[in-house]
Amino acid sequence: MNEAIGQTTAKTFRKYIPIVTAICCLISLILFTGINLQGNLDTPESYRKWGAPLAPEIFNGAYWGLITSNFVHVEIWHIAFNLYWLWIFGKKVEFETKKPFYVLFILSSALVSSLAQLAFSETTGIGLSGIGYALFGFLFVKSKTADAYKNYLDKRTVGLFLFWLVLCVILSATDIWEVGNAAHIGGMLWGGLLAYTSKYSRVVRWEIGIIYLSVLIILILKGPFSISYLSYRAFGLHKNQQAEAAIEVYKKILKQDPDNEFAKGNLAQLEIYELQKKARELHTKGRYHEARQLYNQILRLDKDNAWVKENLSRLPAE
Secondary structure: OHHHHHHHHHHHHHHOOOHHHHHHHHHHHHHHHHHHHOOOOOOHHHHHHOOOOOHHHHHOOOOOHHHHHHHOOOOHHHHHHHHHHHHHHHHHHHHHOOHHHHHHHHHHHHHHHHHHHHHHOOOOOOOOHHHHHHHHHHHHHHHHHOHHHOOOOOHHHHHHHHHHHHHHHHHHHOOOOOOOHHHHHHHHHHHHHHHHHHHOOHHHHHHHHHHHHHHHHHHHHHOOOOOHHHHHHHHHHHHOOOHHHHHHHHHHHHHHOOOOHHHHHHHHHHHHHHHHHHHHHHHHOOOHHHHHHHHHHHHHHOOOOHHHHHHHHHOOOO
16 A cells, blocks of 8 residues: 555656746746856856845845855856756655745755855855755755655765765865855755754744854854955945054954955055055154155055155155
8 A cells, every 4th residue: 555655656756847946947047048148257246247246245235145146157067967956856855845845945045055155255155056955965864754755865866965065175175176165064954954853843943943044144253264254344444444443354364364365455555554644644743764664664565656755755865
């Protein structure tokens, strides 16, 4: 009897059309076509226009980018790989669950993967792989705890996803290829958590979900790995002419990422600006020797500084 029910379910599943999954695929294909047809992929405006704003813009209110950036792809291999697994995994989860849950699953996985990536980098990243890993994590846990999912993931698929996860971490660590590893891991943990907590009440599930999201947000704001929020803070202070505070934040960024060009360039600008203010004040007060020292210090930072060269020429000879 159970075997007959299983065969009937299998036939129903094969004929099942996963509407939500299909819509997600269609949205990704539309964004992929649009961003590639526009031609210029070298500017932030291009990505913002099609759903992937920069981290500072997200912190400044473009929160929708935490969701939409998941559906943006540029390379054909990227979207092909992601859509394939979204369809394979998503169809099963959509078939076995209620539509409202599945929609919430997709949206929350997009949010979590973007937040996780922001917590460990300067960007949300782009692409559906965070959602794909969330579906993988969900199916993996469910395959151990629910008969409806048993044997849906074969050993080869599990091995492929775990191998790819480790390989991407290694490629990023060795600077061979930049991959959204935090989005993958954050998404996979989120999917597994949703599957594991499904045996608890809705209140408990919401509480656990909120705790997970809160941890990611704290990591973004206060964590030792993310410089995305630090960059946003530094830029805001810089823009509002709070030079000393901005300098301190730029220095924090460079402690975490010594090669950060954004911080190095802006820190140099602010240090020159502060030195220029002090040199101008000393020059005006007739403290020429001290002013000359500061002018020379500026030239070590910016050898072509015309303002400094002009003021040096006006100093009396020592």
